[in-house]
Amino acid sequence: MSATPETTYGTGSVPAAGTDGQRLPLFALLSLATAVFITSLTETLPAGLLPAMSGSLGVSESATGQTVTIYALGTVLTAIPLSSMTAGWRRKKLLLTSMAGFAVANTVTAVSSIYSVTMVARFVAGVAAGLAWALLAGYARRMVATHLQGRAIAIAMAGIPVALCLGVPAGTFLGQVAGWRTAFWSMTVLTVVLLVWIVAAVPDYPGSKAGERPRMLATLKVPGVTPVLFVTLVFVLAHTILYAYIASFLAGLGMGEQTGLVLLIFGIASIVSIWLVGAQIHRRLRAFSIASALLVAVAALLLATIANDPVLVYVAAALWGLGWGGVPTLLQTAAGDAGGESADAAQAMLVTLWNVAMAGGGVIGGLLLDLSGSGSFPWTVLVLVLPVLGVIVAASKHGFPAQRTTA
Template identity: 30%
Template sequence: MISASGTGDLTGRTHRGALAVLAASAFVYVTAETLPVGLLPQISQGLSVSEAQVGLLLTTYAALAAITTIPLTALTMRIPRHQLMAVLVAVFAVSQLAAGLSPNFQLLTVSRLFCALAHGVFWSAIAPVAARLAPPGRSGRATSLVFLGNSLALVLGVPLGTALGQWAGWRVAFFALAVAGTLSTLALLTVLPHLPAVTPMDGAASDGATSNGAVVDTPTARIRAALAVIRSRQITAIAAVTTVLVVGQFAAYTYIAPLVRDSAGLSGVALSALLLGYGGAGLLGTVVVGRFVDQRPGPTLAICVAVVSAALLALSIGHGRLFTVLAVLAWGAAFTAIPVPLQSAVLRVAPRSQDAASAVYVVAFQIGIGGGALVGERIFSGGGLHALPALGAGLALAAVIIVAGARKVFPLSITPLRPAECSL
């Protein structure tokens, strides 16, 4: 097993500033990951490739992140967390600069893959770091504050990046992200307190122990210990909920534009406004969920997933502008908030292996994204547009059933060990 070798005194103002900087780092990562979607025509024309080829930037990015997350997370456990976060965001900044300077599609792809190598480690480390910055019993709240950066990326980052790229050129949009990444790196170096490295302990991972029980701290042993986390039934339950839910989500969300156009006649500015509303509702949902996730994790997650199921079912059978808008807003509010209770569950069930367990969660999410996009494309190509939200609703319902049956992983309530010493 692995553990953080100390957290230090992180109460007071320090942790709030650090959480804000982590949220800003999450903001730039999420913005960059999805920005090519909004700039498909500009990148395609600028590099003389098809839009389908540009679309592969997302697929290859997700695939490499999924493959490398667990081993790279294990290999970086000996790096102090405050230094690691700064390095990962610095890698992001360099990759965005390289993307903006790329003279051809091949080098643009390489720059994206360079960023993808840091992506999985970043998302595996950010929640455990946030938890270490929080008072006792408030790790879920801290995670929700950091994940506000994800929601803000959907509300502001992607629309602004798309608008900038359309107005000044796609390269300028990537340069802006490079600047934002550089500023985030400097802020992390300035604000994050000293956070010691994650170190092997207790000889719990048999692959990393000698015959007398001593832990052998080698890169191979760390990778084996990280992979051993997959065998945990509790982590398997979280990964199952994540994959099932995300497959349904991205099968439907990938085709949200034709869905709302067909159901409500929304396109152009109206569609953009609705997508902005989706992100805004997600921002609100994340704030609300953060208030309850530490005390009632199971019901919080179950309600969010049930709302996703109901909203997608409504989209599959209903028509009309008001009906569609309300369903999309409910969908956005619920799904955007779901990573908070899921990530909190990871931290809770694997207190001595948070980074490795988070890596498994990140991989499950990436598999869900890729699988959902693939399934969605097959169904959409076959003319089953309105079957997509129905599929998402069914898979969300299946996720609710898994949550209800895994009470040890998603308990009805948790009594804090002691009152929080400060307010987040």
């Protein structure tokens, strides 16, 4: 289905034909959520399949773990240049291209027995992810009227916690029962289904005209963009340091066997957070952004000071999930609002910094574990979240304003 050329409606557009401007096009938005799910699960799936994958590829588990790193590297290196190069493409064509990239990459990963070939496939998946992440939030915004944009992004971003709290355990179980290759084949099958879904249900929109394509450096000068990007980099870094090593942290507390339950509580709280943010973001983006940083800070403080009580660990996991779950929606929305006509460029930079922070969190977390032990994780999170909170509070006019403006 193709939409007629868009007309400006605030920072988004008039919804596609078939909607009345007051309803969410759920079928189309759920396809975007599935795209987010595939993107997130493709990145993290090897973590639950390392022993089996390393045996098949003939390398160590640590070397196999670099399949996650190379994925992030593919996104970091290509998100900004490819976003600029494809700015003129019609949006549906670009979305289909990025999803097709996942189908190819996961298929090659499923059949490869050569480590170098697998690494190339994972890099290609990361490139596809860079295209997708720079596109998906803006796509969701353009499907609806301005007052529904936050909810639309929240629905699309719901694929993240679903992938983390359901997809990774399910993929790990499938890999144990039917072999790790089956898990990647299932991702290919799901992606093919999604491609058909997108063709049938997702409206099309034009890209930027040649003279209107935003320049990345100029976008940094747009008021509000830099604070949002700073918050993205530091907040994601703080989260990743703890999340990537949560099993090690819990093992240090004697709760290693309860890692799954802790992550389940975190995941459920994250889904609740996404629902709350989606329902209220149009009026309370600033309040929710401040609340998110505060909740993560309180959770880190609990884990740092009184984590010897298992009940309080569960409470901290719930607070952490409540604080973190809506963050992707909040930051994507804030970047789109601040960027204005350069929203796609702002989103591309946000995606790049997000993946830089994830890679950096893994490296810094590993160093902290070796040098200071797992007990240093929550203190580090707290130290990093405090300036995040300060920047959000300070960016009251641009970046995280009390009243969202439509330009």
